Amino acid sequence: MAVDEVAEQEFVDQKKKTSSEDEKRRKKIVPGSLMKAMIRSGGGTAKPADGDQVIFHCTIRTLDGVIVESTRSDYGSKGNPIRHVLGKSKMILGLLEGIPTMLRGEVAMVLMLILLDFFHLIPVGTFKMKPELHYGEVDCPVAVSESFPKNDDLNFEIELIDFFKIKARNINFNVIYTQGIKFECILAIYRFIDIFYTLMSSTGCDVLMTVLKVISDDLGVVKKVINEGQGWEMPREPYEVKAWIAAKAGDGKMILSLTQEPFFFTFGKAEVPKGLEMGIGTMTRGEKAILYVTNCYLTQSPFMPVVDGFDEIHFEVELVHFTQVKSVRDMLGDGRLIKRRIHDGRGVNSKLKFKLAGLWDSEFPMDCPLHDSLLSVHYKGMLLDEEMTVFYDTRIDNNGQPLEFSSGEGLVPEGLEMCVRLMLPGEIALVTCPPDYAYDKFARPANVPEGAHIQWEIELLGFEMPKDWAGLSFKNIMDEVEKIKGTGNRLFKEGKFELAKAKYEKASLLMDEIMLLDIENCNSTILPMICNLQVLREYNHVNPQNDEEGKVFLNSRNLLQLNVAACYLKVGECRKSIETCNKVLDANPVHVKALYRRGMAYMSAGDFEEARMDFTKMISIDKSSEPDATAALLKLTQKEQEVERKARKQFKGLFDKKPGEIAEVDVVREDQNPKDENHEGGDWTEADGEEVEGIRDAAAAPPPVGLLSQFGPVGRRLFRALGLQKCSIL
CATH class of the missing domain: 1.25.40.10 (Tetratricopeptide repeat domain)
Structure with missing residues (x-):
């Protein structure tokens, strides 16, 4: 499904796996071993849960008041708060259990003690915790330096700044449509969600309206949508993008202010930091969002030449407009088959409005070859190696005669024909083609290795239009x-x-x-x-x-x-x-x-x-x-x-198993005829x-059809939902 299903499923599976491990860790907590007292109350009634990203400041002190570590600039740090995803990020057990009890804006003191002394007086605003619940835990997932006093009593002062729901990546509507999913259905789902939140908010319910969207699996790029955009199409290489962009450091210090004009750049040309481009690639026209980009995705670029010294940058982006470069066409939408016009042809370019909920149109040449046209082309084929080896040239290997073929009959590689159909007479284009659209599925010349990427230089000399059947006998x-x-x-x-x-x-x-x-x-x-x-x-x-x-x-x-x-x-x-x-x-x-x-x-x-x-x-x-x-x-x-x-x-033997036992399913592979x-x-x-x-x-x-398909759509979905083709007797 154009929803990025694989990425989202991986995100969910990882979260489930991590949550299961966290549950095992939580079993170490016994009554009375963890207590919390509030220093400053928070607002609202909502509290973070597994799957939410939490943003908090943390200051660690010894019982004598000596500061060990802090995220606050008041104590010499850069002032960047910590960002974790509950149930996914590696956290010490005390915070994993304590933060979900806090409200937005709340400040609490966490006291982590080595010994569980029930006669010790607990200060107001503290958690009392065994060493197994912080950095002294066996196999603690959070590593600390050898000099860190993990065997000492420590106070953790936590301020929960904010938290958001997390969603695995954006929906790629470009892919969705090509896979045949009704766009109207997607719109209906989103409209239902909007109406639900509106109704809940109007009744006074505390509903989290903001959803964070994970752009990179390691949480290095995360997006918070401020204003939803219009349409479904998103920029990609080689689109030209126009956007308002401002940047702040993690501590709130302004790095780049808004300019008088929107910033203009070409997607895929490394003209903006990598993480910023990744985030903009998930936005729709008119959308406004904040992109949280960590230092591993902050690459140098003309937009931001200096990125050293920043642990995290917050980009506030408003996507104004984006268009496909007219001289460059991404034929497949994934950057693999690219047609670049290097000489204009003779003909008319006209806009054909292809309506999908009235959200998109495209420009294409009206005077291009239609199906069943007789085409005449000169072309030169080259391997994409260091020498750009020429393996065929019609001007040399075909006695100077052009290649003539009828389109729509599979007589030339698919990638070549796709691009020729979008050319005008006299146009010269440079086509970069992947193997599966070149010669891996077509008769391969002897001097072209298997799996080779190809570049063609093509000139469309002319074409004959198909016959008009009107008036024929x-x-x-x-x-x-x-x-x-x-x-x-x-x-x-x-x-x-x-x-x-x-x-x-x-x-x-x-x-x-x-x-x-x-x-x-x-x-x-x-x-x-x-x-x-x-x-x-x-x-x-x-x-x-x-x-x-x-x-x-x-x-x-x-x-x-x-x-x-x-x-x-x-x-x-x-x-x-x-x-x-x-x-x-x-x-x-x-x-x-x-x-x-x-x-x-x-x-x-x-x-x-x-x-x-x-x-x-x-x-x-x-x-x-x-x-x-x-x-x-x-x-x-x-x-x-x-x-x-x-x-x-x-x-066989499935129903002989005891409840809870797993029976291996002897799945017949689809390639076994x-x-x-x-x-x-x-x-x-x-x-x-x-x-x-x-x-x-x-x-x-x-x-050949596999065994599961013999049980119909419902049966197939049921078996696949069980995972790894196994069934469990419950």
Whole structure:
């Protein structure tokens, strides 16, 4: 999920683990061994809890009043308070237990004694504590110098300045959207939280409105939001950023004041300290926040040449605006595939508003090549090594002739085509490409090593626009259909469905509202799925003039729908394959091939009864399909038996365990295929030979599915929630 789930889960897991260790330490505390008295009362009713960041001053004295250590500037320190996260940071046991009892602004005295003397008079405002509860604790997580008097009685004076809720990092909405999560759902959640806090505050409840967000796992960069921003997009390399920035030292001393104009810098160019850039990268347009950055993230930069001598700096930032550098495009949004324009082309740049809750728009060239365009380019390919070794140059290795290819057919590396589609005629661009978008998934030249990062210098000479189907005769249209369908079948045989899987939803959007297409994020490898969908869309222009043409038209459209279903099934999208087959069956309920393909999709999805009904119905409709239906039913029976066998093996002995014992689950790995996984009975091809040979067989054998997926979404989530694939009898 664009929520940064992995980072947040790691944060939660670490917190749970640390909390469990702290609970074991707390068991060392016995009644009467820890007492607190208040010197100055605090405000409000809320108290810190595990997971909160606490900010406090601490002064340690001996019983004679000699100061051992202090965070206060009055006693020679820099005045920087201590920041800890309860339940996560390493703390002495006395503070771990005592601070959660304090209110915001409260001052308390903690007296830590070596001996537990119940006859000793306890001063007002003190904690009485055994040595095991402070630095004398066995395996104390907080190290002190050898000269520190950890075996002496010590007074700890604590002032709780503030505390905040901690949240693991910001939500990266850029990633969320690309993974298909509804942005409206995220907005609804946030609006609910805002309404909840507003209602609670209006009733007089003490609600912590401020939430700290962890930017780095070591708490070196933490953000406190003052005013929420607008939208969901956040700056990233190579965006140009404009922001108001002020800086204070940890003791409150002003380091940098606000200037008359916002500070302007380019993301990723080390023009601001590293921690500041990390924090700004989590902010949205208009957001105002305080970024707490420790010295390990304070790098020298033009914005702040001198950073030595500061333990921590507080940056007050208001993000005014950010835009993507027009001559530089981050094609993937992660900085790996970068297109840099080094010579402008001929054409028109126009703004296309791609609405997502009205929050974002993008600029792209209108006169760029569309899919199925014939492109003519010169390019030079170089390895990103010290010598920038040239491995191919069309001007030298192709007798000076440019490379001509049709876009959308997988004829060039994916990264190269993605960038060419955003170029204007005459434009020259420099493209830096990672291996997975260069030659790791494409025919690799002999002089290009595996895993090599590539740089291309590309010049788009020109391109031919795709044909306009409007006004063409029925015969000409059907000829074009055959050409595009042939391309889709070729790509299917080449096994390029995985590259198309993430683009299916975007392809569907393209078919419905092509002018709303997010050109910048669209993948250039459209593959068989998109080829078939393009033809289906263009059928809107087709008007058969007689019954014969109508029959040809319907048969061809159904065939394309079934090929689309085969693509979905091949990449494991069983439900979408079923939905596509339903479109054919809605128009023709006795379409035998659609029943067969839907039955195979049902079987892959684990819906065995539905699959059996489709295969049985095939036989009742068309006796000639009985061999294929019988073979499918046999495979279905084998699948059911295999699932049952795996389930018995997996849960064998599980319920023989005593309560609380852990039973190892024999999980069947997803890359373990049954021996008959690719076996299909019968040879089924279109009577007119139009369907690509083997497409039905290929569709019937989608990527192997693990055992957990046989139990449906709810079952899968349940098993995974147990952790490490283990089950516990409670």
